[in-house]
Amino acid sequence: MKEANRKKLGDKDELIFYCCIIALPLLQIAIFYFYVNFNSVLMAFKSYDKMSKTFYWDFGANFSLFWKELTQTSIIIDAFKNSFIVWLFTCVLGTFLSIVFSYYIFKKWVLSKTFKFFLFLPSVLPSILLVIVFKFFVNDAIPGYILHFTGKTVTPLLIGKDSLMPTILFYNVWVCFGSQILIYTGAMDQIAPEILEAGKVDGVSCIREFISIVVPIILPTVATFVIANVATLFTNQANLYAFFGDNVSYSNYTIGYYLFELVNKEGNGKTMYPYASALGIICTLIAFPLTLLARRLLTGKEEA
Numbered sequence: 001m002k003e004a005n006r007k008k009l010g011d012k013d014e015l016i017f018y019c020c021i022i023a024l025p026l027l028q029i030a031i032f033y034f035y036v037n038f039n040s041v042l043m044a045f046k047s048y049d050k051m052s053k054t055f056y057w058d059f060g061a062n063f064s065l066f067w068k069e070l071t072q073t074s075i076i077i078d079a080f081k082n083s084f085i086v087w088l089f090t091c092v093l094g095t096f097l098s099i100v101f102s103y104y105i106f107k108k109w110v111l112s113k114t115f116k117f118f119l120f121l122p123s124v125l126p127s128i129l130l131v132i133v134f135k136f137f138v139n140d141a142i143p144g145y146i147l148h149f150t151g152k153t154v155t156p157l158l159i160g161k162d163s164l165m166p167t168i169l170f171y172n173v174w175v176c177f178g179s180q181i182l183i184y185t186g187a188m189d190q191i192a193p194e195i196l197e198a199g200k201v202d203g204v205s206c207i208r209e210f211i212s213i214v215v216p217i218i219l220p221t222v223a224t225f226v227i228a229n230v231a232t233l234f235t236n237q238a239n240l241y242a243f244f245g246d247n248v249s250y251s252n253y254t255i256g257y258y259l260f261e262l263v264n265k266e267g268n269g270k271t272m273y274p275y276a277s278a279l280g281i282i283c284t285l286i287a288f289p290l291t292l293l294a295r296r297l298l299t300g301k302e303e304a
Contacts, residue, residue: 046058047062079257087236089169106189130175138158191218230291234256240252240253
């Protein structure tokens with residue numbers, strides 16, 4: 001009887017402890033996720049009155065404005081296109097290169113530690129510092145060297161119309177290496193040495209080892225990064241604001257940058273909150289099934 005009472009008291013203490021531990025994260029989720037997003041959803045069906053400085057219900061206005069911009073201007077279409085291009089480079093190409101570099105570092109080949117240092121460096125330094133250094137390099141250093149050695153005048157890469165977007169894509173791929181390489185090399189270090197030794201005994205080449213052994217084993221880690229990238233497809237600004245502030249041409253917008261500019265640009269303010277909310281809902285309706293599709297393709301039908 002005493003043992004039963006002690007067990008009940010112990011279970012009650014564990015329950016109280018569990019409730020205390022879980023209370024703060026649940027409260028945080030309730031306030032900063034459900035409340036904020038619920039309010040944002042409601043905002044999509046409102047408009048802002050500048051005279052009274054209040055929001056009022058206006059169910060179709062923001063979605064009508066989206067349809068007008070989609071059919072009568074190129075802003076939305078260019079923003080969607082650029083968002084997908086940025087995703088293809090940062091997620092698909094960036095992930096592939098990160099895995100390749102991680103394998104090189106994992107094998108401890110020549111200068112592997114040096115590569116690891118330089119590839120991880122962007123993750124340590126402040127982003128604005130990287131942008132300043134990168135802008136100086138592509139706008140001043142490269143044209144200066146070309147002029148010095150060839151005598152040809154080259155338009156700075158972030159100013160030239162044809163070179164601006166490729167340069168931005170290069171920067172975004174480069175800065176995404178750090179965290180991914182750290183995670184991928186860590187996952188590769190967890191591979192049992194017996195598996196790799198068995199491959200060597202069977203005469204497996206490095207390429208075959210990479211494709212048939214290493215990549216399949218770390219695939220769950222890769223899948224996590226890819227799925228997360230799909231989910232954030234329309235929130236990626238591609239660092240455009242860090243490079244140019246508000247001075248970005250419409251043809252180079254991404255959806256993430258456009259959403260930011262709607263509420264940040266001087267003169268917009270609260271008047272564009274409802275439209276930004278409506279655009280956010282539309283982007284969510286597009287990104288959600290794409291995320292589920294990516295999850296199913298990468299993790300398998302039975303886990304999706």
